[in-house]
Amino acid sequence: MRSIRHLIGGVPVGGSTAAPVHDPATGQQTAEVVLGRRAEADAAVGAAEAPGVAFPTAR
16 A cells, blocks of 8 residues: 655655545545654744745746
């Protein structure tokens, strides 16, 4: 089963809990998504706020 993880700064992160992902057309489970915790959310916000990291400026 395919596992979908979060990427923060290009590094896969996530908790130990996962939720199923279903194909809406068939109802079949196609993957699972790893659920983030507060720590991952805080890290993602920090990465997004870092200058030039999330959206590097064009040269």
